Structures are given as structure tokens and as C-alpha cells.
Amino acid sequence: DPPGDRRALCGPGMFADRTAPGADVQSLWRSARSTRCEAKTCQTGKISTAEAAAQSHTAQDAAVQTDQSKDAVQDIQQEVQVDYTGLLSFLQRVEDAVIKELNKNWRSHAFDGFEVNWTDQDETVLCLHTLSYPEAQDQNLQVTGVSWNATGSVIACSYGRLDDGDWSTEKSYVCTWNLDRRRLNPQHPDLVVDVPSSVMCLAFHPSQPSLIAGGLFSGELVVWDTSRTEDPVIWRTGMTDDTHTDPVYQVNWLPDTKHRNHSRLLSVATDGKILVWREERDGRLALAEGFAIVAQQIPRSTRLKKMAWGEAAVGVTSLSFSHFDPAVFVVGVEGGYSLRCSTAAQTPAPPRPGASVPLRAPAELAFSPHAGPVYSVSCSPFHRQSCFLLPPSSRNLFLSCGTDGQVHLHSMLQTQPLFALELSKKYLFCVCWSPVRPLVFAAASGEGVHLFDLARSMQKPTVSLKQSMSDCPVYCLEFNTKHTRLLAAGDAAGTVKVWQLSSDFTEQGPREMSHLEQLASEIMD
Numbered sequence: 138d139p140p141g142d143r144r145a146l147c148g149p150g151m152f153a154d155r156t157a158p159g160a161d162v163q164s165l166w167r168s169a170r171s172t173r174c175e176a177k178t179c180q181t182g183k184i185s186t187a188e189a190a191a192q193s194h195t196a197q198d199a200a201v202q203t204d205q206s207k208d209a210v211q212d213i214q215q216e217v218q219v220d221y222t223g224l225l226s227f228l229q230r231v232e233d234a235v236i237k238e239l240n241k242n243w244r245s246h247a248f249d250g251f252e253v254n255w256t257d258q259d260e261t262v263l264c265l266h267t268l269s270y271p272e273a274q275d276q277n278l279q280v281t282g283v284s285w286n287a288t289g290s291v292i293a294c295s296y297g298r299l300d301d302g303d304w305s306t307e308k309s310y311v312c313t314w315n316l317d318r319r320r321l322n323p324q325h326p327d328l329v330v331d332v333p334s335s336v337m338c339l340a341f342h343p344s345q346p347s348l349i350a351g352g353l354f355s356g357e358l359v360v361w362d363t364s365r366t367e368d369p370v371i372w373r374t375g376m377t378d379d380t381h382t383d384p385v386y387q388v389n390w391l392p393d394t395k396h397r398n399h400s401r402l403l404s405v406a407t408d409g410k411i412l413v414w415r416e417e418r419d420g421r422l423a424l425a426e427g428f429a430i431v432a433q434q435i436p437r438s439t440r441l442k443k444m445a446w447g448e449a450a451v452g453v454t455s456l457s458f459s460h461f462d463p464a465v466f467v468v469g470v471e472g473g474y475s476l477r478c479s480t481a482a483q484t485p486a487p488p489r490p491g492a493s494v495p496l497r498a499p500a501e502l503a504f505s506p507h508a509g510p511v512y513s514v515s516c517s518p519f520h521r522q523s524c525f526l527l528p529p530s531s532r533n534l535f536l537s538c539g540t541d542g543q544v545h546l547h548s549m550l551q552t553q554p555l556f557a558l559e560l561s562k563k564y565l566f567c568v569c570w571s572p573v574r575p576l577v578f579a580a581a582s583g584e585g586v587h588l589f590d591l592a593r594s595m596q597k598p599t600v601s602l603k604q605s606m607s608d609c610p611v612y613c614l615e616f617n618t619k620h621t622r623l624l625a626a627g628d629a630a631g632t633v634k635v636w637q638l639s640s641d642f643t644e645q646g647p648r649e650m651s652h653l654e655q656l657a658s659e660i661m662d
Contacts, residue, residue, distance in 0.1 A: 247648065262588070262638055262639050262642075263636070263637045264602075264634055264635070265316075266314075266321070266633075266634070266635040267323055268312075268314050268324075268633040268634075268635070269324055269631055269632045269633070270296065270310060270312045270324070270326055270329065270631070273296040273309070273310050273312070273631050274630070274631040274632075276307065277298075277631075278296040278297060278298060278309055278310070279296070279297065279300075279612060279628070279629045279630075279631060280294050280295070280296060280612060280613065280627025280628055280629075280631055280632065280633055281295050281296065281298075281299060281335070281336060281337050281338060281612060281613065281627070282295040282337070282339045282351075282613050283295075283633055284341045284349070284615060285341060285617045285618070285619070286341040286342075286346040287341065287342065287344050287345065287346040288619060289617050289618065289619025289620045289623075290315055290316055290317040290619075291313055291315050291327075291341075291346065292313065292316060292635065293313045293339060293341060294311070294339075294625075294627050295309070295310075295311050295336035295337070296310045296335075296336060296631065297334075297335030297336045297337050297354060298354075299337075299612060307335065308331060308332060308333050308334070309332050309334065309336050310329055310331060310336070311328075311329075311332060311336055311339060311361065312326035312328065312329050312330075313326055313328045313349075313363060314326055315327050316635065328363050330361055330363075330369055332353065332359070334353040334357070335353065335354035336352070336353055336354075337353065337354055337384050337385055337386055338351065338352045338386055338387050338388055339351040339352070339388065340390060342390055342400065343390055343400075347362050347363045348360060348361070348362055348371075350390065350402055351388065352384070352385025352386065352388045352404055352406070353385060354384045354385075355376070355384075356376070356382055356384065356385060357375065357380060357385075358372075358373065358374045358385065358388065358414060358422055359374075360372040360402070360422070370420075371420060372416055372420055372421065373421070374414065374421070375421065378489075378491030378492055378493070379412070379424040379491075379492060379493055379494070381404065381406035381410060382406075382408045383406045383407040383408035384407060385404050385406045386405060386406060386407065386454050386455065387404070387405045387455055388403065388404050389456065390402060390403075391403050391413065393415070399415070401415055401425060402414040402422060403456070405454070405468065406452075407453065407454065407471060408452070409430045409453055410428070410453070411429070411430070411453060411468070411478075411499070412428075424494045425494070426494060426497075427492075427497075428478070428480075428486070428496055428497050428499040429451075429486035429487070429489075429497070430468065430470060430476065430498070430499075430500060431451065431486055431487065431500070434500040435451070435470070435472060435474055435476070435500070435503055436474075451470060452471035452472075452510075453469070453470055453471075454469050454470065454471060454512055454513075455468065455469040455511065455512060455513045456469075457514045457515050457535060458516060459533070459535075459549070460516055460517070460518045460519075463480075464480045465478070465479055465549070466478050466479075466480070467516060467535050467537075467549070468500075468514065469510075469511030469512065469513060469514045469537055469539070471510040471511075472506070473506035473507045473509055473510060473511060474506045474507075475511055475514055475545070476500045476501075476502065476503055476504070477501050477504070478500050478501060479499055479501055480499065482497050482498060482499040482500075482501070485497060485498065486498045502549075502552065504537075504545075504547055504552050504554070505545075505552055505553050505554055507537065507540070507541045507543060508539075508541035509540030509541045510539055511537050511538070512538060512539050512540065512564070512565065512566050512567065513536075513537070513538050513539075513566065513567045513568045513569075514536065515535060515536045515569050515570050515578070516534070516535040516570070517534040517536075517570050518570055518572055519570075519653070533548050533550055534546065534547065534548055534555075534653075535547050535549065536568045536570065536578055537568065538568040539564075539565060540564045540565070542559060542560055542561040542562055542563060542564065542565055542582070543557050543558060543559050543560065544557070544558045544560055544565065544568055544578075544589075546558075556595060558595070558596070560580060560587060560598070561582040561583065561587075563582055563583030563584055563610070564582065564583050564610070565580055565583075566581045566582065566610065566611065566612045567580065567611070567613050567614045568580045568581075568614075569614045569615065569616060571616060572616050572618045572621060573621045573644075573645060574590070574642060574643065574644075574645050574649065575645070575649050575650055575652075575653045576591040576656075577590050579616070579624060580598075580614075581610075581611035581612060581613060582611065583608065583611075584603075584608050585602050585603045585604045585608070585609075585611055586602040586604060586614065586624075586626050587600070587602075588600040588602070588638070588642060590641070591656065592649070595656075600642075602626075604626060604628045604632070604634055605632065609628045609629050609630045609632075610628060610629045611626050611627070611628045612628060612629060613626070613627045614627075621638075621643050622637050622638045622642075622643050623637060623638070624636045
């Protein structure tokens with residue numbers, strides 16, 4: 138530029154305040170990124186949802202096969218032609234042969250007692266429940282008896298001591314558990330009854346599920362109603378001249394032949410008496426009739442040298458009624474004998490001071506003795522299925538066991554045992570026939586529970602169950618007649634175990650009754 142012009146620009150008017158409009162330059166990078174990313178946040182846009190049923194609102198049946206045309210159906214019907222004349226001729230020719238075979242099958246007993254089992258097969262014996270009452274265990278009480286109620290869902294046990302010596306004043310308990318209860322607590326019984334004396338045995342009523350009878354160490358009998366929470370005692374004998382003077386070791390419910398709605402109670406004790414009690418309205422059990430085992434009716438055993446003869450010979454420890462003849466029963470005594478007895482016996486027993494009812498001597502036959510006291514007897518229950526068609530040898534069988542560790546199988550028709558099985562070096566406390574298998578029985582020993590199946594072996598147990606880790610004696614057993622796979626066992630540690638038997642022990646074979654008869658006949662011959 139010319140020098141003059143340059144000076145003019147440097148004059149006083151060179152600087153002035155002025156606001157210029159901003160420059161707007163569009164970013165190509167941002168516009169390109171916005172086309173690639175719809176959302177600028179970290180979360181995706183809202184997702185629309187709707188409820189939809191998994192099933193259609195309408196249902197329609199659809200055939201698996203394709204439909205046939207009417208013409209095809211007609212063609213098939215035309216092809217099927219029945220020769221009714223020939224069919225009638227055939228049926229007339231075979232009629233006699235078919236009727237003959239049907240009559241033959243109808244008369245056959247090959248499948249007597251056989252029932253189809255639709256449940257899954259199980260070859261193992263399992264422990265379902267281990268029940269106990271901690272307060273009784275703290276007192277070192279033992280389980281002296283177990284019993285299932287009429288429904289088969291409730292198990293009761295009695296607590297006491299079998300090794301208490303001459304007398305016991307310590308209180309004990311009767312406890313019940315309902316195994317069908319959803320929240321079963323094995324160490325918290327549903328019911329606990331305090332009893333002022335040791336309970337030596339108990340038995341549920343056969344048809345009234347809430348009634349339990351118990352025999353006490355003091356010699357008394359008590360009946361409890363478990364539906365009454367305040368005072369469950371409804372009948373008792375009290376201490377009278379008729380009451381047992383020794384511990385009661387077994388109680389049984391008997392039908393009252395005169396009053397259908399009433400029952401009678403039978404009790405046995407080591408004082409040698411077998412007493413039958415009736416219910417009274419004032420809550421008493423009154424003596425209806427009674428029997429006494431007389432020492433003169435028992436042969437003197439030279440095998441029992443260490444036991445004093447007399448009271449020891451007549452002390453009754455157990456009893457079992459014949460299922461074939463309700464007037465016949467078997468008792469086991471401390472003298473080592475099993476005795477066949479009859480309720481129809483008329484021989485008077487020696488009178489006892491103060492007794493309200495005269496007692497009779499029921500013993501008819503003494504069987505070959507054990508080498509120690511007999512603790513349990515059990516008559517075979519298998520008379521119901523064609524019992525009158527069975528020979529006498531199989532319908533009169535009973536088992537006995539005792540302190541010699543042996544199980545004897547007897548027929549009531551002869552004094553010698555059919556066989557004697559030495560099961561244990563320790564005592565045997567209880568023996569029980571299975572209610573569903575004629576050849577199966579269980580025995581409780583000083584070592585545990587033993588299950589026998591005579592169809593498999595007559596020499597050794599089929600299964601031996603340990604009740605505890607230590608060799609704890611098992612004192613009592615009872616099969617469940619409603620749920621036939623269940624067996625309850627009570628022990629000296631105060632525990633009741635409920636065992637679930639395998640199907641091998643509960644399913645009767647088609648010829649099992651014949652096998653039992655053959656077994657008895659062969660041994661007797």
C-alpha cells in the first residue's frame with residue numbers, strides 16, 4: 138500500500154468495540170456417528186411386552202390316523218364275513234372240555250393266599266424312623282413294649298426296666314407317634330403319659346384306635362384314652378386282693394361274648410395268674426374270671442438246676458391264643474416250659490386269700506422245655522385261608538424262645554419240637570410270626586433283630602438287623618397288620634426303630650401254605 142494510506146489506518150480510529158456474529162461450522166464426525174448409534178445412553182430403549190396364554194382358548198380333538206373315505210370302509214366291511222354256522226359248531230364241540238377245565242381251576246387251591254402286588258419291588262430292609270423320648274432316656278429307661286393302633290399309623294411304646302430287681306418306684310412313660318403326621322419329630326412324641334410305676338407291656342385296642350392297655354411293675358392294669366388330653370386314664374384295677382402281686386408281662390384285648398360293644402382284658406404275670414378283667418362304669422376293671430398255673434401240672438425239669446423249683450416254675454411270662462381254636466392258648470413260664478392251656482378247663486386251682494373269683498388250672502400239655510425261662514410264645518396266624526382244609530399239623534403251630542438263645546417250632550399235637558434253632562449266644566426276648574407270610578417270623582435278641590424265611594433256610598436268619606452301633610438288646614417286636622411292610626422294635630437304649638421290610642418278606646408265594654404243611658409233616662415223620 139502507499140505510505141500515506143498506512144498512516145491513516147494507524148490513527149485514533151483504528152480500534153473500536155464491535156460484536157461479530159459467531160461462526161457455525163457443522164461437524165462431519167458427529168453427524169457420521171449419529172447415523173451409527175441411535176441411542177446415546179448406556180441402556181437400551183424400552184422393550185414392549187405382552188401377556189400371552191400358553192394354551193389356546195379353544196380345544197379341538199384331532200385323530201392320529203387319517204380319515205377313511207366311506208367307500209373304503211364299505212369295502213372293508215364287505216370283505217369281513219363271519220361264518221356263524223361254523224362258529225356255533227365249534228363252540229358246541231369244545232363246550233364240555235372248556236367247562237371241565239373251568240371247574241378244575243375253580244376247585245384248585247394252587248393260588249390260595251396269593252395276592253398280586255402292584256407296588257415296586259424292593260429287596261432291602263430299611264430303617265424308616267428312629268423314635269425316642271429324651272427324658273426317658275435320661276432316666277436310663279428301656280422300651281419294654283411296642284404296639285400299633287387299629288389304623289396302623291400310630292406306634293406306641295412303654296418305658297420301664299426289665300432289670301429292676303425286686304421292686305421299682307420310679308415313674309415311667311407311655312409315648313405315641315403318628316407316623317402319617319407331616320412334621321413328625323422322632324424325639325418329640327405326639328403324646329406322653331406319665332405313669333407312677335414302670336410300664337412292662339402295652340397293647341392298643343384292636344378296633345378303637347385311641348385306647349391303650351398297659352401292665353405295670355406294681356401288678357396293676359391301666360387303660361388310657363389318648364383322645365383325652367387332661368386325664369387319659371379311663372379304667373384301672375387298683376391294688377386289690379384280685380390284683381397281680383408280681384409285674385404284669387403281657388396284656389391282651391379279648392372280645393366280650395356277652396356284650397358286643399365291650400371288650401375284656403387279659404393279663405399274665407410272674408405270680409402265675411392269668412386274669413380276665415371286665416369294664417365297670419365307675420372306671421374300675423373288675424375280675425371276671427381267672428386261671429393259675431399249678432406247679433403240679435408241670436414236669437420237673439432236671440435241666441433247670443440253677444433255678445429254685447416252685448414259684449419259678451409257674452411264673453407266666455407270655456401268652457398266645459390259637460387262631461384256629463379261640464379256647465386254646467399257649468403260655469411260656471419261667472421254668473422253661475411252654476404249656477398248652479384251655480379256657481374251658483374246670484380243674485380248680487388252690488384258693489388264694491381274699492380272691493373274689495375262684496381260679497382254675499388251665500394247663501393240659503407241657504412241651505419239651507428250653508434250657509432257661511421262656512420269654513415269648515407266638516401261635517401261627519395262618520388259619521383264616523381255608524383253615525379247615527389244612528391238616529392239623531400246620532394249623533396248630535407255635536414258636537417259643539427264651540434265655541437259652543433257641544427258637545423252638547412246635548405243633549400243639551406233640552411234646553417234642555419240630556425243630557430247635559440255636560440263634561444266639563445271648564438271650565432271646567421276643568418272637569413273632571409274620572401276619573402275611575406263613576414261613577416268615579422275626580426274633581428279638583441281645584444282638585438285634587433277626588428275620589427268618591423258612592423257605593430259604595431252616596438253619597440261619599435270612600437277615601440280621603443291628604438296632605444300634607453297639608450290641609444293644611432288643612426287648613420287643615410287633616408287625617404292623619395294616620401296613621404289612623412295617624416292623625417296630627424297641628430296645629434297652631430307649632429307642633424304637635421302625636423297619637421297612639423288603640418285598641421278599643411280605644409277598645406270599647402261590648404254594649407257601651403247602652410248603653408249610655410239607656415242612657411240618659416231614660419233620661413229624
